[in-house]
Amino acid sequence: MDDSRILELGIRIGRNTAKVNEYLAANNLPQPSFDLNAPSQFPIPDNETEIAAARKAVLHDCLELRALMFGPREYLESFQHNELVSQQIIARFKLAEAVPIGGEVTFAELADISGLHEIHLRKLLRLAIAQHIFCEPRPGVVAHSAASRLIAENKMLADWIRYSTDDLWHAAYHMGDALARYPGSEEPGETGFSLANKTSKDMFQFFAEKPELSLRFAAAMRFINGRPGLEPERVINGYHWDKVGKGGIGTVVDVGGSHGKICIELARRFPSLSFIVQDLDEQVVRDAERQRPEEVADRVRFMAHDFFKEQPVKGADVYFFRAVLHDWSDTYAAKILQAHIPALKLGAKILISEPVVPEPDKIPAGDALRIRANDLVMLELFNGGDREMADFKRLLEKAHHGFQFNGANQVPGSNHWIIEAEWMGE
Ligand SMILES: C[S@@+](CC[C@H](N)C(=O)[O-])C[C@H]1O[C@@H](n2cnc3c(N)ncnc32)[C@H](O)[C@@H]1O
Structure with a gap:
């Protein structure tokens, strides 16, 4: 009885549930519910790290207990292809x-x-x-x-669901065919997505010719940037933006920045910084520009630019890549970085904001499912994927020996990291 895993899990679930419940009661917060007027998000503020950890433990332990209670055979049968x-x-x-x-x-x-x-x-x-x-x-x-x-x-959520259950689902379904047809491919046009859509273009080039799809994708990205852990606030708190540039005056280029939400929030916080948000698709760029708040209009500019071509904004202090490089295989991610070299002044920073996959033995058991599933999204769509820290170092070296890896910090409360590299010259 003492070494019963199911009992251990059950007791821990009970204990942590009680902790969360007491917190809700003590703060007059509503009980979790799916009733019409229930809050849409679990009401634990960021600074309540202990309660947030208790809630996370309940979610993870419930999954493990459920699997154990099924046993291997029923567990396998419990996956429903119709879930979405x-x-x-x-x-x-x-x-x-x-x-x-x-x-x-x-x-x-x-x-x-x-x-x-x-x-x-x-x-x-x-x-x-x-x-x-x-x-x-x-x-x-x-x-x-x-x-x-x-x-x-929430239209952005509806757009996310449409993107996830349509584009992502089809791409996932065709991934097996793509892996069989193009073994080991690093090409963004040899993927589940390309087979599903009968195209040899990468998803972004394909969307660029279909304004409805590219605007829907941009809306889905806006939605993702509001998800717990991915809000602009995290990036603001995750880097010393006050030290960017000289005397606090500096320029940041958000490469593949889509909606520009991060730069808009940074501009509000740091009045002496200027921002240029670039993206491939003219439609997306103009739509984002229309939604830009007036008070930052003079310091947040939007520009259509293909990041595989030479970077036209020369001499900026920071080139910021958020959730961009993980879309691409090393060959293509290196091309993106190389396209920036002619624009880089000595000491310019490359900031990469995206997940870093922990080494296999360091992944918390409860996070493995999410980390592994997210990684596959980029394989299905572009033959890309999330990287471990050593992969980022290798990528920078592959792009050019002048990129010096300066270090990386995990953004507090997020699975994103901010990796800093510095241009040391040819
Ligand atoms: C995963 S999204 C990330 C968007 C944004 N940085 C964020 O964090 O929400 C990748 C972005 O890269 C842009 N992109 C893809 N290919 C591009 C290219 N060749 N040139 C410029 N931007 C591109 C897409 O349009 C998209 O906005």
């Missing part, structure tokens, strides 16, 4: 927007609005309801849960 299909249909047929917040519709009415056959709609929504997305207060009647309400009210 309800979200795909909800996003594609805009079902969340079609249900009034706080009101009700019948399956028949929703079928009329969406153009789906009533019987199909009912099957799909009942799967969603079993996943806490929508509820069925009386048989045949649909209403919002907190989760479906979020999809209705």
Whole structure:
């Protein structure tokens, strides 16, 4: 009995759940729920690290306990290939927007609005309801849960779901074919994504010709930048931006910066820094420019630029790459860095902000699933992937011996790191 893992997990889950519960009660915070008006995010502030750790432990331990309670055979059978299909249909047929917040519709009415056959709609929504997305207060009647309400009210989240259940899902499905057809390929046009879309272009080039898809991707990126751990605030606190440039005056180029959210927040905080946000797609760049707050308009500029071509902004203090290099295999990531060399002054900094994969024996057990699954996204899409720290050092050396690795810090509360390299000259 003493060495029972399931008992150990059960006791720990109970203890940590009690900790979280006491915190909620002591702070008059609502109980977790999927009811219509429940908070959309678990209400633990950043500085409550102990409570946040207790919550994380519950989530991890529940997964392990569940797997052990299944046993190997039922565990394998418990994976459902249909798990995402309800979200795909909800996003594609805009079902969340079609249900009034706080009101009700019948399956028949929703079928009329969406153009789906009533019987199909009912099957799909009942799967969603079993996943806490929508509820069925009386048989045949649909209403919002907190989760479906979020999809209705947060367009960026809806765009993320559409991207994830459409583009990512198709790319993942075709990855096996791509690996068989192009073994060991580093080419961004020889992937699950390219086979799924019958193209030899990389995803971004492909999207650039389809404005609806590229704007949707940019919205999905905006959404990701609001996820816990990835908010602009983390990057601001994760680097000594006050030391950028001379006498506090400096220029930062956000390469592949899309929406420019990080630079907008940095500009608010550091009035003597100027920013240039670059991205491939003219549409995305202009859309981001339109959404730029007026108060930073003179210090945050947007520019269309292909980062495989020579960097046109010469002599900046920092070239910032956030969630960019992990998209690309070493061959292409090195090309991106090399395209910057003609623009670099001595001492210019290359900042890379993205996940660093811990060495296999250092990955916390509860994080392995997320880390490994995220890594595969870039393989499915571009033949890229997340790197370990040694891989970053190798990449910098491969790009040019003039890039000196200065060190790296994990951004507090985030899986992103900020890696600093410095240009030491040819
Ligand atoms: C994963 S997103 C990251 C966006 C942003 N840095 C962030 O953290 O949210 C990668 C970005 O690289 C841009 N990109 C891809 N290929 C590019 C190219 N050849 N030149 C410039 N930008 C490119 C994409 O449009 C996209 O905005």
